[in-house]
Amino acid sequence: MPNAPLSLVDAAEALAAAGRRFHARGWVLGTSGNFSVVTTREPLRLAITASSVDKGTLTPSQILDIDESCGVHGGTGNPSAETLLHFEIIRRRGAGAVLHTHSVWSTLLSDSHGLDRGLSIEGYEMLKGLDGVRTHEHREWVPIVANDQDMPRLARVVGAVLDQHPDAHGVLLQRHGLYTWGASLTDAVRHIEILEFLFETLGRTAMYRSRGGYHGIAANS
Amino acid sequence: MPNAPLSLVDAAEALAAAGRRFHARGWVLGTSGNFSVVTTREPLRLAITASSVDKGTLTPSQILDIDESCGVHGGTGNPSAETLLHFEIIRRRGAGAVLHTHSVWSTLLSDSHGLDRGLSIEGYEMLKGLDGVRTHEHREWVPIVANDQDMPRLARVVGAVLDQHPDAHGVLLQRHGLYTWGASLTDAVRHIEILEFLFETLGRTAMYRSRGGYHGIAANS
Amino acid sequence: MPNAPLSLVDAAEALAAAGRRFHARGWVLGTSGNFSVVTTREPLRLAITASSVDKGTLTPSQILDIDESCGVHGGTGNPSAETLLHFEIIRRRGAGAVLHTHSVWSTLLSDSHGLDRGLSIEGYEMLKGLDGVRTHEHREWVPIVANDQDMPRLARVVGAVLDQHPDAHGVLLQRHGLYTWGASLTDAVRHIEILEFLFETLGRTAMYRSRGGYHGIAANS
Amino acid sequence: MPNAPLSLVDAAEALAAAGRRFHARGWVLGTSGNFSVVTTREPLRLAITASSVDKGTLTPSQILDIDESCGVHGGTGNPSAETLLHFEIIRRRGAGAVLHTHSVWSTLLSDSHGLDRGLSIEGYEMLKGLDGVRTHEHREWVPIVANDQDMPRLARVVGAVLDQHPDAHGVLLQRHGLYTWGASLTDAVRHIEILEFLFETLGRTAMYRSRGGYHGIAANS
Numbered sequence: 001m002p003n004a005p006l007s008l009v010d011a012a013e014a015l016a017a018a019g020r021r022f023h024a025r026g027w028v029l030g031t032s033g034n035f036s037v038v039t040t041r042e043p044l045r046l047a048i049t050a051s052s053v054d055k056g057t058l059t060p061s062q063i064l065d066i067d068e069s070c071g072v073h074g075g076t077g078n079p080s081a082e083t084l085l086h087f088e089i090i091r092r093r094g095a096g097a098v099l100h101t102h103s104v105w106s107t108l109l110s111d112s113h114g115l116d117r118g119l120s121i122e123g124y125e126m127l128k129g130l131d132g133v134r135t136h137e138h139r140e141w142v143p144i145v146a147n148d149q150d151m152p153r154l155a156r157v158v159g160a161v162l163d164q165h166p167d168a169h170g171v172l173l174q175r176h177g178l179y180t181w182g183a184s185l186t187d188a189v190r191h192i193e194i195l196e197f198l199f200e201t202l203g204r205t206a207m208y209r210s211r212g213g214y215h216g217i218a219a220n221s
Numbered sequence: 222m223p224n225a226p227l228s229l230v231d232a233a234e235a236l237a238a239a240g241r242r243f244h245a246r247g248w249v250l251g252t253s254g255n256f257s258v259v260t261t262r263e264p265l266r267l268a269i270t271a272s273s274v275d276k277g278t279l280t281p282s283q284i285l286d287i288d289e290s291c292g293v294h295g296g297t298g299n300p301s302a303e304t305l306l307h308f309e310i311i312r313r314r315g316a317g318a319v320l321h322t323h324s325v326w327s328t329l330l331s332d333s334h335g336l337d338r339g340l341s342i343e344g345y346e347m348l349k350g351l352d353g354v355r356t357h358e359h360r361e362w363v364p365i366v367a368n369d370q371d372m373p374r375l376a377r378v379v380g381a382v383l384d385q386h387p388d389a390h391g392v393l394l395q396r397h398g399l400y401t402w403g404a405s406l407t408d409a410v411r412h413i414e415i416l417e418f419l420f421e422t423l424g425r426t427a428m429y430r431s432r433g434g435y436h437g438i439a440a441n442s
Numbered sequence: 443m444p445n446a447p448l449s450l451v452d453a454a455e456a457l458a459a460a461g462r463r464f465h466a467r468g469w470v471l472g473t474s475g476n477f478s479v480v481t482t483r484e485p486l487r488l489a490i491t492a493s494s495v496d497k498g499t500l501t502p503s504q505i506l507d508i509d510e511s512c513g514v515h516g517g518t519g520n521p522s523a524e525t526l527l528h529f530e531i532i533r534r535r536g537a538g539a540v541l542h543t544h545s546v547w548s549t550l551l552s553d554s555h556g557l558d559r560g561l562s563i564e565g566y567e568m569l570k571g572l573d574g575v576r577t578h579e580h581r582e583w584v585p586i587v588a589n590d591q592d593m594p595r596l597a598r599v600v601g602a603v604l605d606q607h608p609d610a611h612g613v614l615l616q617r618h619g620l621y622t623w624g625a626s627l628t629d630a631v632r633h634i635e636i637l638e639f640l641f642e643t644l645g646r647t648a649m650y651r652s653r654g655g656y657h658g659i660a661a662n663s
Numbered sequence: 664m665p666n667a668p669l670s671l672v673d674a675a676e677a678l679a680a681a682g683r684r685f686h687a688r689g690w691v692l693g694t695s696g697n698f699s700v701v702t703t704r705e706p707l708r709l710a711i712t713a714s715s716v717d718k719g720t721l722t723p724s725q726i727l728d729i730d731e732s733c734g735v736h737g738g739t740g741n742p743s744a745e746t747l748l749h750f751e752i753i754r755r756r757g758a759g760a761v762l763h764t765h766s767v768w769s770t771l772l773s774d775s776h777g778l779d780r781g782l783s784i785e786g787y788e789m790l791k792g793l794d795g796v797r798t799h800e801h802r803e804w805v806p807i808v809a810n811d812q813d814m815p816r817l818a819r820v821v822g823a824v825l826d827q828h829p830d831a832h833g834v835l836l837q838r839h840g841l842y843t844w845g846a847s848l849t850d851a852v853r854h855i856e857i858l859e860f861l862f863e864t865l866g867r868t869a870m871y872r873s874r875g876g877y878h879g880i881a882a883n884s
Contacts, residue, residue, distance in 0.1 A: 463719075466687075467689070565774075566839075567695075567765070567838060568693065568695055568839075571693040571695060577812045578810050578812070578838065578839065579812075628717075631717075633693075636693035639692045639693060642767050643767050643770050646767060646768075646866075647770075647774060650771055650775055653869060653870050653873035653874075
């Protein structure tokens with residue numbers, strides 16, 4: 001799965017582009033979200049967004065060069081406490097990039113379906129954009145994990161969920177947002193767009209299908 | 222119906238502009254969608270987007286120059302399996318351009334109305350932007366075809382549906398998206414915008430009309 | 443009410459800017475909509491968008507210089523048949539600019555409330571942006587007129603409705619869209635934004651208030 | 664709480680950037696909204712948007728340099744009557760910047776929940792972006808105040824509400840919009856994005872949860 005890692009400079013530019021793209025769609029408002037890319041495997045080093053920065057206007061200095069102990073070797077600011085989740089996903093999935101967004105629809109679905117501990121997405125052509133999926137007849141289970149401010153504990157729970165669902169392409173934190181990943185940043189950006197598209201589609205479809213007495217769709221005079 | 226074909230360079234630029242436009246609206250997220258323009262008629266040659274590329278950042282090398290057997294004469298990458306649908310539409314409709322988008326609303330309606338094998342749109346001024354339509358009193362039937370990963374089979378089904386509905390300006394693939402076309406790329410872009418607008422309008426109108434006990438629209442204190 | 447008219451060149455630039463703004467919001471998709479500005483009063487001359495052009499990429503040559511008989515003195519293309527509505531509004535209201543948009547929400551409300559021949563908007567602070575309105579306690583009546591392809595007849599009907607509702611700031615054509623105007627183009631652009639905002643707010647509020655059994659808004663676990 | 668104030672020139676540039684950002688999202692349509700930044704504390708001076716200007720295209724001259732008596736020392740135009748609310752918030756909260764937006768969702772919720780005199784937001788990770796909030800288990804109460812054209816009276820009411828709710832990060836004016844603030848303009852922009860995100864999430868979640876008979880979210884064939 002691993003692709004050729006990006007240099008730190010290229011990673012910073014590519015993360016800023018992803019940030020502008022997601023901010024424009026309202027998926028990382030108010031400094032929410034965080035993004036990382038593996039720059040070297042041995043030793044493991046990440047380019048990761050600093051904590052509490054606006055993802056729509058990322059500058060190179062807001063991208064930190066960190067090691068596996070969260071030591072900062074470049075950039076200004078501190079890594080977010082959620083960096084532990086990034087390392088957990090990188091280790092369990094061999095991912096080259098991890099992206100976390102906070103959209104309205106992922107917040108809504110992760111809240112309303114939290115008791116089910118996940119939601120399934122099935123029968124959509126868009127699923128074929130997920131790594132390794134070859135047909136719309138695929139059934140994707142997106143686990144939902146309760147939110148927690150104790151990050152070492154949350155990282156252990158997410159790690160266990162990743163092991164229980166080895167085919168999952170993303171994880172929702174309840175009333176918090178989406179984590180997804182990919183062999184490369186390009187793959188991870190694609191996974192964000194696909195899963196966010198599918199969440200909006202699921203949410204709107206459930207509302208459309210539940211409408212009451214009037215079921216026609218042609219215009220009336 | 223045929224217009225003067227575009228050169229390959231102009232076609233690449235125009236397809237990239239269409240890609241940026243549709244990506245901004247969320248209609249081609251996650252490398253979904255594909256676009257083509259006829260560059261010569263005899264022999265038939267297409268400029269078509271390569272498979273699995275981001276439609277929001279198309280570069281000239283991602284536009285393939287292909288012949289009727291899907292042989293690639295220029296550009297980097299492979300044509301999508303859905304190229305067969307493009308050729309089917311070009312042959313049956315004499316189209317100069319074919320566009321395929323994956324919006325939330327086309328996915329929702331093609332899913333919820335799939336059992337009806339189509340949906341009708343009637344009475345909207347916006348219909349007048351469809352080629353040959355002169356009044357809002359027009360009734361447009363948009364056929365819905367079951368999705369299928371067997372592309373030669375799907376192309377035959379789409380071809381038969383085009384013949385059964387000679388006046389249709391677009392076809393929906395169920396839980397997959399919209400195919401439309403035009404004499405020129407400009408016409409096809411206009412058809413995408415019109416049909417996507419009408420799908421959203423139909424979907425929201427059905428939900429608005431089905432609301433329960435409270436029917437007023439003035440604000441309350 | 444009349445402001446200093448714009449030169450033809452400045453009018454073309456300002457109309458193109460309005461077009462980009464409204465196209466970005468999805469209010470003039472698929473070549474829908476048309477815009478005009480008075481450039482001289484005596485004799486009356488308009489800068490008006492040519493028929494069937496993309497409002498998101500207007501060029502100076504797509505802005506026509508026309509006289510009161512729809513004679514074209516500059517620009518490429520023909521005036522839309524709806525130019526008659528522009529003249530009707532300019533004469534009855536003394537307007538310096540007329541703008542017509544086709545949004546999803548104006549289409550939806552003009553359809554669903556067509557039998558009432560209008561809709562009222564009351565109690566919103568945003569109403570204060572309409573020319574001459576000084577308090578949110580204002581009640582705005584937006585007349586809804588049946589759509590018609592016979593433009594001379596439709597212009598007469600719109601003219602009569604303008605006279606019946608001398609305080610109205612806009613008119614909806616059923617399943618077609620909004621016409622509004624202003625002393626200047628700046629005023630007319632502001633009126634579009636305000637009325638479109640209020641239509642979306644009315645539509646969403648009616649749906650929000652009609653929801654069924656669950657009425658809380660706090661998140662549940 | 665106070666940060667180093669911005670110079671007038673830097674404040675004008677930063678307010679214009681905030682205006683473009685909020686206008687793009689449809690939160691300050693039709694000249695609605697107003698924004699201020701403290702430029703000096705002793706004596707108190709504000710950079711504030713002039714009344715009735717388009718917030719999407721703010722120019723330096725549209726940013727007024729005003730003193731505590733609303734005297735204008737620079738810029739073109741007049742301060743809005745709502746300037747009194749800005750001063751009230753600056754004095755009671757020690758804020759360095761005050762922002763006011765008019766979104767569809769804040770208008771909708773402030774209308775529908777006005778009788779409750781506020782709404783609570785609880786359990787969302789996004790709450791952690793509000794100044795001083797450390798956990799998603801925070802409960803934020805957003806007071807709703809009746810709209811009023813008598814600005815001195817409205818300012819007194821808002822002042823009293825701020826004192827009654829010392830932990831509140833924002834106030835809604837009914838059918839009018841949101842006021843929020845921060846130690847710096849960056850903090851205030853973040854608060855706008857967070858609160859607007861949460862309003863949309865609350866509104867959509869309540870509608871999603873109240874849907875009728877069909878509750879599944881998987882696609883059907």
